Amino acid sequence: MKIAFYGSSLLSAYWNGAATYYRGILKELGGRGHDITFYEPDAFERQQHRDIDPPAYARSVVYDATPDACARVLGNAADADIVVKASGVGVFDDELAEGVLDHARRDALKVYWDVDAAATLEELRAAPDHPLRRRLGEFDLVLTYGGGPPVVSAYEEMGARRCIPIYNALDPATHHPVPHEPRFAADLGFLANRLPDREARVEEFFLRAAALSPEKSFLLGGNGWAGKGLPDNVRPVGHVGTGDHNAFNCSPLAVLNVARDSMANVGFSPATRVFEAAGAAACLITDEWEGIEQFLEPGQEVLVARDGQDVAEQLAALTPQRARSIGEAALARVTAEHTYAHRGVEADRVLREAVTAKRELALA
Template sequence: MKIAFYGSSLLSSYWNGAATYYRGILKALAAHGHEITFYEPDAFDRQQHRDIDPPSYAKVVVYPATSDALAKVLEAGGDADVVVKASGVGVFDTELLQGILRHPDAIRIFWDVDAAATLDEMRHDANHPIHSALGDLDMVLTYGGGPPVINAYQGFGAKRCIPVYNALDPETHHPAPRNDRFAADLGLLANRLPDREARIEEFFLRAAALLPDRKFMLGGNGWHDKPMTENVRAIGHVGTADHNAFNCTPNAVLNVARDSMANIGFSPATRVFEAAGAAACLITDAWEGIEQFLKPDEEVLVARDGQDVAEHLKALTPERARAIGDAALARVLAEHTYELRGHQVHAILTEQRARMSVPA
């Protein structure tokens, strides 16, 4: 099928945590023979911070963030069999959503890469554009959320809501040699965002304060003016090409969910699978559903707060860290690859096309 996908960016992970997810899913879909065009706006300096060149598995159209350019890319998707509007494009989100609804012969999908936050907005805003769009959309796909998200979207009127979880592309994220630039006892890769900052203060910065003799490393945008203890080193944006070395070098790496994802559960971030794919020893904040993806104490360490993180670090030997990382890698290769997610989405699209081909 021809797929027109309107998202934030495929080429750049700069202020764009969904990039890895898009790349993994679309690469896997292309392997099933789908012809994909990804439309992304030239916004937020992402094009100046590209991580990859245009890939072979999708045609990428970068358009100016103007109304005229928006109209042209929406018209260009008119011959697609599937039109997808992803959440969080950042510019023209409402107009893009309304635009894909003007293609009634196509499978029309809203793909929510931050469902917990979107649903929270919908609960507090009766005029949110998703409310009026749900009746015309064929389905909502999400990259997490489990039963709470499915029930919430269907309660708002979605015809179908199906989670397509984050995963691993083993060709992209895999064990790599150590890089002394990333040497630390604990590493965290996270942009500074309002709905995660307090949790990072608790799980990362508090742990650093409790262990002044240990080294902590913080990668990501926005931390340059954040007060931190002397044992924390903030290194700024880390490009995707360096993520494997970032995950493989520290004794352990930390995942901290955003507020909404932690509250709703069943929402593993891309970082979880990137770290597991690199055979890193991962410590994650506690959230419901972690057992669906990795087994606590054997494939991942789970922390309820910064004190727990500190206790994990104090008890963690290099041998145990390697054992946990190796077990996590084996688990994600067996159950959580983008190849498997691609099979899932291909089956969803094939079934939906068959449904639409049956006369009413």
């Protein structure tokens, strides 16, 4: 089937945490025979920081971040069997959401694919007249990359016909163990862009842990941290491209995941970093959130911390042997249960069943 997918960026992970999710899911869908075109705006300097070439599994269309260019690419929605509007494009999100509904063929499957469901739901609750909330029921299907039962219930209460999580996962071809690199050596590494709804939790789980552990070394990667006051034992390295993610995950003794406020509150929302770290056989310490055991077993495949004090204590007790054991167990778990090959089977089934059901309903 022909899929028109309107998202933030397939070609660049710069200020675009959903990139590896898009790539993993769409590569699998492309391998199952779908003809995919991905439409992304030239915005936020992403095109100047591409980290992959246009892939074989999807046609890439980059359009100017202008109203006229947005309108032109929306006109192409009429050619597709499945039309997808992803959340968080960053420019013209309302116009894109309404545009895919207005331009898609009547018999096409219309999908809202939310890559940050907790944040989207907060926005919709605060604005009853939000364009997406007003027209949510016109989408045949809402897919999310996390959130579990709380997100499914919330979306359906707001009028979604059906909501199904398709979780983040591992692509073993891109995220895997590599040799240690001295430039990323540390006791604890943390990789994330600086965002307002994550910063307080970063201060607690990472910076406070560093302040409590002056004898340990900490590594901070990601955009936006320039100018942030950091303890002396925290070394910032700025943007870390996807080509260096494996080395970043494999070189410290352990790596940290810190969920954003909304994701932590909802639970069942493992970030892409969780699977990337596990795929590299890294020893992962994550902040506590409901549903973690659905993906990794606490104490055996991941370490779970309630606050910065927990992080500091876990790091103090962590030996290279235990870190290796946890990382290897995490790799085995995600390889067996949580790869994009697993998610691709699920997404393909969901989409094909939804298309079939819509066509049968139209003929009834």
